[in-house]
Amino acid sequence: MAFLSENAQKHxxxxxxxxxxxxxxxxxxxxxxxxxxxxxxVRITLDGIGWLNxxxxxxxxSRFPAQAGIKSALAGTLWLIVMIAFISIPVxxxxxxxxxxxxxxxxxxxxxxxxIANLSGVPSIVYGILGLAIFxxxxxxxxxxxxxxxxxxxxxxxxxxxxxxxxxxxxxxSIRYAALSLGATRWQTTWSHVLPSxxxxxxxxxxxxxSRAIGETAPLILIGAASYVAFLPKGPMDSFTALPIxxxxxxxxxxxxxxxxxxxxxxxxxxxxLLMNATAIFIRNKTEKRLK
Amino acid sequence: MALAEFVDAxxxxxxxxxxxxxxxxxxxxxxxxxAVKKVSCTIWRNRITAIIGPSGCGKSTLLRSLNxxxxxxxxxxxxGQILFAGQNLYGEAVDPVEVRRRIGMVFQKPNPFxxxxxxxxxxxxxxxxxxGSMDELVERxxxxxxxxxxxxxxxxxxxxxxxxxxxxxxxxxxALAMEPQVLxxxxxxxxxxxxxxxxxxxxxFELQSRYTMVIVTHNMQQAAxxxxxxxxxxxxxxxxxxxxxxxxxxxxxxRTEEYVTGRxx
Numbered sequence: 001m002a003f004l005s006e007n008a009q010k011h012x013x014x015x016x017x018x019x020x021x022x023x024x025x026x027x028x029x030x031x032x033x034x035x036x037x038x039x040x041x042v043r044i045t046l047d048g049i050g051w052l053n054x055x056x057x058x059x060x061x062s063r064f065p066a067q068a069g070i071k072s073a074l075a076g077t078l079w080l081i082v083m084i085a086f087i088s089i090p091v092x093x094x095x096x097x098x099x100x101x102x103x104x105x106x107x108x109x110x111x112x113x114x115x116i117a118n119l120s121g122v123p124s125i126v127y128g129i130l131g132l133a134i135f136x137x138x139x140x141x142x143x144x145x146x147x148x149x150x151x152x153x154x155x156x157x158x159x160x161x162x163x164x165x166x167x168x169x170x171x172x173x174s175i176r177y178a179a180l181s182l183g184a185t186r187w188q189t190t191w192s193h194v195l196p197s198x199x200x201x202x203x204x205x206x207x208x209x210x211s212r213a214i215g216e217t218a219p220l221i222l223i224g225a226a227s228y229v230a231f232l233p234k235g236p237m238d239s240f241t242a243l244p245i246x247x248x249x250x251x252x253x254x255x256x257x258x259x260x261x262x263x264x265x266x267x268x269x270x271x272x273x274l275l276m277n278a279t280a281i282f283i284r285n286k287t288e289k290r291l292k
Numbered sequence: 293m294a295l296a297e298f299v300d301a302x303x304x305x306x307x308x309x310x311x312x313x314x315x316x317x318x319x320x321x322x323x324x325x326x327a328v329k330k331v332s333c334t335i336w337r338n339r340i341t342a343i344i345g346p347s348g349c350g351k352s353t354l355l356r357s358l359n360x361x362x363x364x365x366x367x368x369x370x371x372g373q374i375l376f377a378g379q380n381l382y383g384e385a386v387d388p389v390e391v392r393r394r395i396g397m398v399f400q401k402p403n404p405f406x407x408x409x410x411x412x413x414x415x416x417x418x419x420x421x422x423x424g425s426m427d428e429l430v431e432r433x434x435x436x437x438x439x440x441x442x443x444x445x446x447x448x449x450x451x452x453x454x455x456x457x458x459x460x461x462x463x464x465x466x467a468l469a470m471e472p473q474v475l476x477x478x479x480x481x482x483x484x485x486x487x488x489x490x491x492x493x494x495x496x497f498e499l500q501s502r503y504t505m506v507i508v509t510h511n512m513q514q515a516a517x518x519x520x521x522x523x524x525x526x527x528x529x530x531x532x533x534x535x536x537x538x539x540x541x542x543x544x545x546x547r548t549e550e551y552v553t554g555r556x557x
Contacts, residue, residue, distance in 0.1 A: 105366070139434060178463070181472055182416035183393025192415065193405060274311035 048263030058263060060230040062247065065257035070265055071240045072229040074248035076145070077214055077272065079233055080242055083149035084156070084213050089206055091153070093161030096202075099161070100168040101190050120158035128222030137222050143224035146236040151219050156209040163205020169199040200284040207280030211273050217244040243269045309336040312474055312504045317372035319363060320353050327353045329528040330372065335474070335521075340496060340505045342519035342536065344512060346556070351508045352400075352529040355476050358506065360388040360397035375520060376474075393420060396472035398477040402459035404451035404466075409434075409443050412451045412462055413469045420470065429469055437465035457488025464495065468503075475499070475545050477507040481514065493518050512552055516540050524548045 004012065041084040059069025095116075131151025141147045171194050179189040220242055228249070229241040243265060250262040313335035320328040328350040335341050335358075343351040356362045357370055358542065360381060374381040381391055405412050413430045430447070434440040439461040443454070451462055460480060467475055477496075481489040496518050503545060509515050515522055515536065522539040524532045524547075532539060532548040543549045550556055 178403045181392055181397040183389050184419055188419050
């Protein structure tokens, strides 16, 4: 091109080269992690798919691999999801609403904010120790579903708070002003306008947090989820096991059959996770459409 | 005869005025820095008062202090008194929610709720315990805002599908549904095209018989066209306040003259 001097052209070509190089680098990094995930998935599927059948889903664990199933663990995980949701969503969303909509940003609020950010980075095993000390021992809730759900809620409430705050922040101030200028109170404004507008974002954060909770193993081991449970929990006070615990139990056995059972268990866990994420996306799209 | 009628009408108009809002040495400070400095003036019933002035002169800040919308800004303090029906808006016993219910506001950018047209209108009255027929109120408000004919067949559609000018008229209708005593408008036409602007200005003429309006505007022609009284502000000071005719034809202050004749700003 004749627009630029020879020197400037060389310089420009050099800049384009750098740009392409960086794009290539990013692509390599991205695809290598996808590739690793793919290898992992393929191996687990190959190992576990043979064991994955209706019997596997509807049988209790057993010493004999051929009769072993995942019924009690799957039931335990489903119980946990529901209970964790009931505990952590109200607490987390309320805290986020308080911090975003009601607090006066005093020194105490800053302290709370810093603490929440820190809590979301605490390793899960520490929450397990906390749960063991407080819920299992101090409150005497024993090694029950409720202890597990409370402990897991502690773990994910900071995550829910942070995600919900981000969602609430994206609601334009002009909507709040519109409501307030009509003589609405803070609460009426929040309930009728801020919360519905932030709902899709909050839902996404909540489901991601719940997904994290059902994949966690360490806190459950600490508070004493059993690895061999041959009955279904009937209430929140019953003892329980969960999918990651069952998988961990099988994977630590020497026989090859059990490690294949663990692979099948992982497939079930992945299916539950995918189902939850799909639900989140479905709900988000649906509510977003309604708002637009 | 036509002239005599016109004179009668204007003298009558002047005679029936009574004060709705009285500003007494009102200052608005952001973290101690004054954005509005000791402004005193009177807003008259069923009149349109325009506040003009260059950007950053404090006109929007002053407007927002009239229905306590400044309460939501961190670090804001108000000095002086704003009397509304004889009561100081910033008095101890006054509930700001009640103030905003009686003094409505229309904002610079149309900000309809992401809900249906119907619900945009009905939400305000319903949270304030309106007990009459909601359908009638919605129709009446939309008619007052000259929007009814355009939307009567799609009240359940999202308000966000309306054009910018329609959205702004919806926001006016939403404010009117509360039957406020005063309607504050913060540059209501600055985001609109000339045709939509003309619509809103016509609407203000229509509403004048029932409402007291205060409008902040960048546009001097608009102030000259729609308002009865004009306040000219610069750097937080109220330079001049008077009848619009007088401000635009025989301003007392040199600075006002320079501004309205377009020598600066």
